[in-house]
Structures are given as C-alpha cells and as structure tokens.
Amino acid sequence: MNQQINRRNFLSATGALTVSVMMPGIAAAAPTAGLAKRPPLDPKKLASYITINANGTATAYFGKMDMGQGTDMGVAQMVAEELDLPVSRVFVEMGDSASSVNQGGASGSTGVSHGGATLRNAAAEARRQLVNMAAQRLNVAADDLTVTDGVISSKTTPTKKVTYGELIGGRWFDSEVEWNGKIGNDLAVKSPAKLKDPKDYKVYGTSPPRRDVAPKILGTGKFVTDIRLPGMLHARMVMPPVAGAEPVSVDESSIKSIPGVKVIWQKAFLGVVAPKEWDAVKASRMLKVTWSETKAPFVEQKNLYDHIRGAKSIKSGGEGPFMKEPAKVDEAFKSAERVIEATYEWPFQSHASMGPACAVVDYKPNGITTLWTGSQKPHFAGDGVAALLDLKPEQVRGIWVPGPGSYGRNDAGDAAAAAAIFSKAVGKPVRFQAMRNEATGWGPKSPASVHTVRAGLDKDGKVVAWHFHSKAFDRLNVSSNESDPSDTLHGQMIGVKPKAQLTYGSPSNSYKFDVRHLSWDVVPPMLESASPLRSSHLRDPLGPEIHFAHESFVDEVAFATNSDPVAFRLNYVSDQRDKDVIDAAAKKAGWQPRTAARKQRDGDIATGQGIAYSTRNGTRVAVIAEVEVDTKTGKVRGKKFTVAHDCGIVINPQLLTQTIEGNVSQALSRAIHEEVKFDTKNVTSVDWETYPILDFTERPMQIDVVLINRQNIPPNGAGEGSMRPIVAAVANAIYDATGIRLRQGPFTPERIKGGAA
Amino acid sequence: MAKIALNVDGKSHTINADPDMPLLYALRDDLGLDNPKFGCGLAQCGACTVIIDGQAVRSCVTPVDSVGKGKVTTLAGIQKNGVPHKVQAAFIAEQVPQCGYCMNGWVMTTVALLEKTPKPTDKQIEDALTGLKCRCATHVSIMRAVKRAAQA
Structure with a gap:
C-alpha cells in the first residue's frame, strides 16, 4: 500500500515538474500526467471507470453489459456529453471482470439509470481533472477554460489550447472518486465536478447507431458459443427423465466406440466430454444410464392453480401502511356498499433463449481461471465459479461475450457452473453448451401465480377499499445473482444445498384509494433441489402477471361502475407523469370512451381496444392494444400497440423506440402463447413445438411509440417497463372485442373458445 | 468415419467425419465457420441456416454426406469483394x-x-x-x- 502511494506521489510530482518547464507552443509534447500503468481495479479509483487513449479518444469501463438494446451506446452518449467529446470518440468496454469493477451486470434495467450514472459522474470528474491539468500546463485559470470536442482552450486567449490526448493520452488517471462502498447495481460514485446543465446537452437526444449491429449481421463478431481454446473439449449433460432422479449406474461401454470420450459423474451431475462437439452430443444420447426410482415430483398441470391455492404459505409479505393494520382493511370492506372480487392465474414461463446457454471455462488451479459467459452477471458468475472450484474470487476472471439471448436469470448462469465442473474434472478448457430440451425445459422459469383482487365500493361507486393479493411460487427459488453455486442447477446437482429467497412482489402504479392493501404469500417449490420448475427472474420479473391481474381488474371495476377505463384510471391515478402517459396513449390511439365491451364485429373477426398502465422504478408506461379475435378459430392477433413511455430524459430515441418494440412483441408472445407444460414427472415443454413463441406472421402490424422526454429528469431504465402492461392491455382488448373476460393466461384459442361471450 | 468433400463459400474442403453428422457441426467444429448457430438441432428455429444451391437449408438436420457436390454458402460468403450483401x-x-x-x-x-x-x-x-x-x-x-x- 505504502509503495503504491509513494509511486503515485512520485508520478504526480514528475507531472507537475514537466508542466512547470513547458514552453508555450510545444503543448504537443508527450503526456506525462497520471500513471503509465493502470492501477489495480478499485471502485475508488477514477482509472477504474475511464481513460483517455493516446489518440485522444476515451474508453469507459462498464461493469454492466448491453444485452442487445444499445445500453452501451446510451452510456457512451452520457460519457461523451460530460467529457465534451463526440460520441464517435467514446468507447465502452463492458462485462470483463479484469477491466471493470462489478456494477452488477445487466440487471433490473439499471444499465443507464445506475451504471450509466456512475460512468457519467466519472466522466465529469475526468473532465474536471483534465481542465485542471490544462490550467497548469497553459498557465491560465481553470475557469478561463472551455472544452470542445476534447480540445481545452482559453476563453480569453483561444490560441492557448491543449487536447485531452496531449494531457494524458495513453496514461491513467491517478485520482480518486467518492465511492459509496457498494458493489453491484447499487455501486455509485460522486466527485466535486459539476454535471453539465441538461439545457446544454448536445449528445443526449441524438440517435447514433449501435456498434454491435454490423458485426452481428456481417458475421464478423464472436458469440460465447464461438469461443475456442487450444486443447478445448466439448461437454454435454445427460439429464434425468424424471426430475429429481439420480444416476444409479452408468454403462461406459455403451459409448466406447466414440473416440476420446469421457464420462463425468458426480452425484446427480452426469455428463460427457469429447474432443469433437458432435461426439459429445452423440455420447450424451447413447450413454446407458440406470436412474434412481423417484417419486414423480409435480402435481398434474390441470391442478396447478388449485395446488397453489391450497398450498401452505411459507412466507408472507406486502407493501403499504395496512401491512401492520390488516383489521382496517377488513373494516373498510365491511363498510363497503358492494364488493367486487376476481382471481387471475398465470403459468410458469420459460426464457427459452434463442440458443441453449454456453460457457467456456479454463480451470487453472495455480493461475487465473477464466470463464467466458453470456450470462448477465460475469463478475458475480466468476465469483460463483470460484466458490464452486474452491478458488478465491480474485483467481477467476469472468468475461462476458454476447450470448444466445438473455432476459434475466436464464440458463447461462447454470452453464457457467457446468463448464466449471467439467473443466476441473478433466483439467482442460471445456466448452459446454446445453441442448434445446435443457434450455427450454431445464432453464429457470418465471413462477406460476394466482392473484386475487377485491374492490369495495361505496353507494356512489367510489372505490373505498382495494386489496391485491398474490399467492405464488418463490420469485427467486434461485437467485439471479450467480455468485453462489447453490443458485445454479449444476451446483445443486453436485449436492450444493439450494437456499431459496422466499420473496414475491406487488403491483406498481399510483392509484390512490382510501384503503389500498398489497400482500403476497409464497408457496413451497414442488421439488426442492435441481428442479426444472425452479423459479427466477424473467424479463420484468412478475410484472406481466401481476399487472395482468391488476389492470384487468381495474377494467372490471371501471365497467362495474359504469365508467370508461381511461377516465377511471385518470380519476384514481395520483401522479401527474402517470396521468400524462395515459392521456398521451389515449390521444394517439384515438381512444373512444366506452362503459361496456363494444364487441365490434366484421364477419368472424371481432376487434377491440384495451388499455393498461404501470410503473417500474420510475419509468411509467401506458399502452393501448388493438386486437383482432378470430371467433371461429379463437386466434388473437395483436394488431396495433400505442405505447406512451416516460423514462425521464431520452438519450437515444431510436434505440429506445426499438427497445420498446421488442418489449411489446415479446410480451405479446407471452400473452398469447407461452405456458410451460409439465406432467407429474418432468417439464414437457422442451422445444419450439412444445413451447411456441410469437411467429413472424403474428408480429404486431403496427407499433406507435410516444416518447415523453423529460429533459430535467435523470434517465430511468427502459429495458423492461414496456414489457409490464402489454399482457393486461391485450386481455382488456380481447374483452372489448368479444365480451370474454380471460382470467387465466396465456390467451390461447382454447381459452378464447372456452370463454363465455 | 469417412472422408467427405465439401464446397463452402467457394472453397473446397475435405473432412473426416461421421456421414450422419449434421452439416452444422462440420461447418462450425471442423471448418471454424461459426455463423450458422446451434439453436435447436430440430429444424425449428433457423439459426443454423445456410444456402445450398440457392435453397435456404437448416444445417442442424442436414447429414453432412447428403450435401454431395452442393455449393454451400454461409453468412460469411454472401459479401462480394468486401461489400455487404x-x-x-x-x-x-x-x-x-x-x-x-x-x-x-x-x-x-x-x-x-x-x-x-x-x-x-x-x-x-x-x-x-x-x-x-x-x-x-x-x-x-x-x-x-x-x-x-x-x-x-
């Protein structure tokens, strides 16, 4: 430590000396400020976040990642803005634990709101440092200096100027920022630097294109599945036919014809490795295994919701002032003139990412073990691999490489653990990729749920009591964090005991009712360990299902009180920005007030419009869905979606719009198709036939996006906010079209045809 | 195992492989051509698509020995003189x-x-x-x- 401080003092003293002898007109001398070598990563060091390269460009080191919505470009814009550099000269290096501090990875749509804010503050501090260096070198006062495109010049003597590159290019800042002591999403830094006034923004509000698009289309970029190392082996798992079963005996002679193949078996973990990928696939299929007799762990799917209703609660929770005064809730309902109640049911859903997860681990017990992963948490996943392999966290480097899609805690976190187990077992680098049945069938699921909503009305139809209750499987039967092997499928298979989080969630909106009570109960998992129905985060965790229930019920109450659904919301929503999104969506979509389902028909085709609204960590979204229901086939087509979106200041309108379009279409898929099927023994949704998603022919015909830009409000996340209300808007539109109130999803032809019109 | 000749992106290759191995593995594992992706192995998603003699083909279910003299084009092979298609x-x-x-x-x-x-x-x-x-x-x-x- 002392040595480090001494070296820093030495270097900064040298820098000052150089500045003092600098002659006018030779500002282009090689930079000597800062450090020649990057100091070790430390959240307190400015150099951990940002550097000026020899050519005057800047690189920001992002401990989060972009999962394909352009978060890194948004961050580049934020950094460019504070540094007064063109965005074309700002680069973002992300998701490598060797180059960035742990900002929590891609998590909760915090890439811009948290991760970006930290890098923005670091950029402002870097600019402050650079201006101070320039003041010394040019021998002028710092407040006489202005910065344009990385050139610092004197306002009074414009010929006095120096570039960022000339000051410190290729060297490292040797100063500190004020760190809040946290890692992960909550990591934040501050500095004395004054942030730019939003009225002076030039880079915000523009739409530079993403940098990963061309490599992805030209085929010049690498995915995690494309990582190859010398001597690397390919691995595949052999999964049990009945969830919970373990191998009793393994007949290795059944695969002896395959060259170089090896069986890896530790408790329930059974897999094969081979030098050739196809050989590993073949061996995993040919290997003869005797499995333990085990009780079929699951209830019959038709009894799923009855099972949840009847299961004992192992954890209760909720929100709001009435958690402590439940009696007041009962009183309010007792005093109501009329009580309306409805129950909504939502199935398990699967990430079903485009490709099964893949990870490569190069286990080096006496050096640095490296993990290449498509996971959203490369830093934490590296810690998890270290724990699994009995290494120290600093002995594992986690490197994120774009993966085959990820929408939260998908199977990527498990693949990292599997690759680590394989690599340690064979002492060689191993590439593990799951097969499709594992991706869809064995990946983490969003938890199935039952939501019961009650409203108490007075004699004038005013809502005087509101109770929203969820009973569901755990929100985080496996944590999304990935730093603990107990939260991985393959960790559990080698015997690490699971430790569920036991938590759920509540609706997010600003409805104001006299008594508003939000509560939940979590029920036990049907299979304790290594379950293909273990639950975790799927894009906008719990959002689609909770708000399906909430916003469907809001419509039910509106119609029950002879109100128009838009007017009803505007009446009870208390936040002006929330009202603005509802208003904007209604206006843009040409909403016609109604107090009952309109049931517009043209032959067999019924057409309807439905609204839903929700908030998510400061982002508010209202959507009006227009659907067509083919009353003969029962098929629903999402025709048009009008989305009004307020996430504070808009950084990149084009990328934000496309992020919203993706959310709408993915949510439509979840609304009309997605339901994890299972029998008593195992999950039976194992491919795209048994877990269908939205087809190209079913894409929304039109998506209109209204971006409400709040110039003076810092940016909130936009990765998930518009996922949240879509399912409910579709349900409400189906009701408007047909008079069928669907209280169980997804909205398949069977359910439409089974509904009473 | 058999010696199998393939013409991919205008180049001739000979690989030693199981005749029933899907073309996808020949492209990725033997030839290092990574643009066709493994998505499902069931011809249900299209991530592995290549063009053989003008036809879009799912390489994950195409036995490598069935390609014969067919000219295989991958994503890397559709650019002409460095100009994107x-x-x-x-x-x-x-x-x-x-x-x-x-x-x-x-x-x-x-x-x-x-x-x-x-x-x-x-x-x-x-x-x-x-x-x-x-x-x-x-x-x-x-x-x-x-x-x-x-x-x-």
Whole structure:
C-alpha cells in the first residue's frame, strides 16, 4: 500500500515538474500526467471507470453489459456529453471482470439509470481533472477554460489550447472518486465536478447507431458459443427423465466406440466430454444410464392453480401502511356498499433463449481461471465459479461475450457452473453448451401465480377499499445473482444445498384509494433441489402477471361502475407523469370512451381496444392494444400497440423506440402463447413445438411509440417497463372485442373458445 | 468415419467425419465457420441456416454426406469483394438485431427469398420467413429491413 502511494506521489510530482518547464507552443509534447500503468481495479479509483487513449479518444469501463438494446451506446452518449467529446470518440468496454469493477451486470434495467450514472459522474470528474491539468500546463485559470470536442482552450486567449490526448493520452488517471462502498447495481460514485446543465446537452437526444449491429449481421463478431481454446473439449449433460432422479449406474461401454470420450459423474451431475462437439452430443444420447426410482415430483398441470391455492404459505409479505393494520382493511370492506372480487392465474414461463446457454471455462488451479459467459452477471458468475472450484474470487476472471439471448436469470448462469465442473474434472478448457430440451425445459422459469383482487365500493361507486393479493411460487427459488453455486442447477446437482429467497412482489402504479392493501404469500417449490420448475427472474420479473391481474381488474371495476377505463384510471391515478402517459396513449390511439365491451364485429373477426398502465422504478408506461379475435378459430392477433413511455430524459430515441418494440412483441408472445407444460414427472415443454413463441406472421402490424422526454429528469431504465402492461392491455382488448373476460393466461384459442361471450 | 468433400463459400474442403453428422457441426467444429448457430438441432428455429444451391437449408438436420457436390454458402460468403450483401446492408440500416444470435437465419433466408423473388409481396415475405424464431422479438424491424432490401 505504502509503495503504491509513494509511486503515485512520485508520478504526480514528475507531472507537475514537466508542466512547470513547458514552453508555450510545444503543448504537443508527450503526456506525462497520471500513471503509465493502470492501477489495480478499485471502485475508488477514477482509472477504474475511464481513460483517455493516446489518440485522444476515451474508453469507459462498464461493469454492466448491453444485452442487445444499445445500453452501451446510451452510456457512451452520457460519457461523451460530460467529457465534451463526440460520441464517435467514446468507447465502452463492458462485462470483463479484469477491466471493470462489478456494477452488477445487466440487471433490473439499471444499465443507464445506475451504471450509466456512475460512468457519467466519472466522466465529469475526468473532465474536471483534465481542465485542471490544462490550467497548469497553459498557465491560465481553470475557469478561463472551455472544452470542445476534447480540445481545452482559453476563453480569453483561444490560441492557448491543449487536447485531452496531449494531457494524458495513453496514461491513467491517478485520482480518486467518492465511492459509496457498494458493489453491484447499487455501486455509485460522486466527485466535486459539476454535471453539465441538461439545457446544454448536445449528445443526449441524438440517435447514433449501435456498434454491435454490423458485426452481428456481417458475421464478423464472436458469440460465447464461438469461443475456442487450444486443447478445448466439448461437454454435454445427460439429464434425468424424471426430475429429481439420480444416476444409479452408468454403462461406459455403451459409448466406447466414440473416440476420446469421457464420462463425468458426480452425484446427480452426469455428463460427457469429447474432443469433437458432435461426439459429445452423440455420447450424451447413447450413454446407458440406470436412474434412481423417484417419486414423480409435480402435481398434474390441470391442478396447478388449485395446488397453489391450497398450498401452505411459507412466507408472507406486502407493501403499504395496512401491512401492520390488516383489521382496517377488513373494516373498510365491511363498510363497503358492494364488493367486487376476481382471481387471475398465470403459468410458469420459460426464457427459452434463442440458443441453449454456453460457457467456456479454463480451470487453472495455480493461475487465473477464466470463464467466458453470456450470462448477465460475469463478475458475480466468476465469483460463483470460484466458490464452486474452491478458488478465491480474485483467481477467476469472468468475461462476458454476447450470448444466445438473455432476459434475466436464464440458463447461462447454470452453464457457467457446468463448464466449471467439467473443466476441473478433466483439467482442460471445456466448452459446454446445453441442448434445446435443457434450455427450454431445464432453464429457470418465471413462477406460476394466482392473484386475487377485491374492490369495495361505496353507494356512489367510489372505490373505498382495494386489496391485491398474490399467492405464488418463490420469485427467486434461485437467485439471479450467480455468485453462489447453490443458485445454479449444476451446483445443486453436485449436492450444493439450494437456499431459496422466499420473496414475491406487488403491483406498481399510483392509484390512490382510501384503503389500498398489497400482500403476497409464497408457496413451497414442488421439488426442492435441481428442479426444472425452479423459479427466477424473467424479463420484468412478475410484472406481466401481476399487472395482468391488476389492470384487468381495474377494467372490471371501471365497467362495474359504469365508467370508461381511461377516465377511471385518470380519476384514481395520483401522479401527474402517470396521468400524462395515459392521456398521451389515449390521444394517439384515438381512444373512444366506452362503459361496456363494444364487441365490434366484421364477419368472424371481432376487434377491440384495451388499455393498461404501470410503473417500474420510475419509468411509467401506458399502452393501448388493438386486437383482432378470430371467433371461429379463437386466434388473437395483436394488431396495433400505442405505447406512451416516460423514462425521464431520452438519450437515444431510436434505440429506445426499438427497445420498446421488442418489449411489446415479446410480451405479446407471452400473452398469447407461452405456458410451460409439465406432467407429474418432468417439464414437457422442451422445444419450439412444445413451447411456441410469437411467429413472424403474428408480429404486431403496427407499433406507435410516444416518447415523453423529460429533459430535467435523470434517465430511468427502459429495458423492461414496456414489457409490464402489454399482457393486461391485450386481455382488456380481447374483452372489448368479444365480451370474454380471460382470467387465466396465456390467451390461447382454447381459452378464447372456452370463454363465455 | 469417412472422408467427405465439401464446397463452402467457394472453397473446397475435405473432412473426416461421421456421414450422419449434421452439416452444422462440420461447418462450425471442423471448418471454424461459426455463423450458422446451434439453436435447436430440430429444424425449428433457423439459426443454423445456410444456402445450398440457392435453397435456404437448416444445417442442424442436414447429414453432412447428403450435401454431395452442393455449393454451400454461409453468412460469411454472401459479401462480394468486401461489400455487404444488400440484405445485410438493410438489416444494418434498420438496426435489426438485439442479441443477434438468430440473425444468421433471417438474413440467409431473406437472401434466398430475394434471389427467387426480388420484389416479394408482404405475403411472400411472411411465407418465406414463417417458422424462423427471434426470441428478442425484433419482428417489426425485420419486416422493415426485408422491405428495404427488396427496394435496394
């Protein structure tokens, strides 16, 4: 430590000396400020976040990642803005634990709101440092200096100027920022630097294109599945036919014809490795295994919701002032003139990412073990691999490489653990990729749920009591964090005991009712360990299902009180920005007030419009869905979606719009198709036939996006906010079209045809 | 195991492989051509698509010895003299991909479509692209890009 401080003092003293002898007109001398070598990563060091390269460009080191919505470009814009550099000269290096501090990875749509804010503050501090260096070198006062495109010049003597590159290019800042002591999403830094006034923004509000698009289309970029190392082996798992079963005996002679193949078996973990990928696939299929007799762990799917209703609660929770005064809730309902109640049911859903997860681990017990992963948490996943392999966290480097899609805690976190187990077992680098049945069938699921909503009305139809209750499987039967092997499928298979989080969630909106009570109960998992129905985060965790229930019920109450659904919301929503999104969506979509389902028909085709609204960590979204229901086939087509979106200041309108379009279409898929099927023994949704998603022919015909830009409000996340209300808007539109109130999803032809019109 | 000759992106190769091994593994594992992706191994998603003699083909279910003298084209082989194919240019201009893992299938299938039907109707585009999967749900961007490519 002392040595480090001494070296820093030495270097900064040298820098000052150089500045003092600098002659006018030779500002282009090689930079000597800062450090020649990057100091070790430390959240307190400015150099951990940002550097000026020899050519005057800047690189920001992002401990989060972009999962394909352009978060890194948004961050580049934020950094460019504070540094007064063109965005074309700002680069973002992300998701490598060797180059960035742990900002929590891609998590909760915090890439811009948290991760970006930290890098923005670091950029402002870097600019402050650079201006101070320039003041010394040019021998002028710092407040006489202005910065344009990385050139610092004197306002009074414009010929006095120096570039960022000339000051410190290729060297490292040797100063500190004020760190809040946290890692992960909550990591934040501050500095004395004054942030730019939003009225002076030039880079915000523009739409530079993403940098990963061309490599992805030209085929010049690498995915995690494309990582190859010398001597690397390919691995595949052999999964049990009945969830919970373990191998009793393994007949290795059944695969002896395959060259170089090896069986890896530790408790329930059974897999094969081979030098050739196809050989590993073949061996995993040919290997003869005797499995333990085990009780079929699951209830019959038709009894799923009855099972949840009847299961004992192992954890209760909720929100709001009435958690402590439940009696007041009962009183309010007792005093109501009329009580309306409805129950909504939502199935398990699967990430079903485009490709099964893949990870490569190069286990080096006496050096640095490296993990290449498509996971959203490369830093934490590296810690998890270290724990699994009995290494120290600093002995594992986690490197994120774009993966085959990820929408939260998908199977990527498990693949990292599997690759680590394989690599340690064979002492060689191993590439593990799951097969499709594992991706869809064995990946983490969003938890199935039952939501019961009650409203108490007075004699004038005013809502005087509101109770929203969820009973569901755990929100985080496996944590999304990935730093603990107990939260991985393959960790559990080698015997690490699971430790569920036991938590759920509540609706997010600003409805104001006299008594508003939000509560939940979590029920036990049907299979304790290594379950293909273990639950975790799927894009906008719990959002689609909770708000399906909430916003469907809001419509039910509106119609029950002879109100128009838009007017009803505007009446009870208390936040002006929330009202603005509802208003904007209604206006843009040409909403016609109604107090009952309109049931517009043209032959067999019924057409309807439905609204839903929700908030998510400061982002508010209202959507009006227009659907067509083919009353003969029962098929629903999402025709048009009008989305009004307020996430504070808009950084990149084009990328934000496309992020919203993706959310709408993915949510439509979840609304009309997605339901994890299972029998008593195992999950039976194992491919795209048994877990269908939205087809190209079913894409929304039109998506209109209204971006409400709040110039003076810092940016909130936009990765998930518009996922949240879509399912409910579709349900409400189906009701408007047909008079069928669907209280169980997804909205398949069977359910439409089974509904009473 | 057998010696199998393949013509891929204008180059001849001979590999030593199981005749029933899917072409996908020959391309990726033997030839290091990584653009065809493993998505399902069941011909249900299209991420592994290559073009063989003008036809979009799912390489994950195509036995390698069935290719014969067929000329295989991968995503890496559709550029001419370093200039992106017009379908690639359109997909880039429309900023289509999110995770991007499926894009190989959409681009290659669109290339095959426009070879046969340079000015497709919306219905012809849907008929060609139905069945391909995009889990990030970029379908509306894909439609814009295909139309842009058809107009180029």
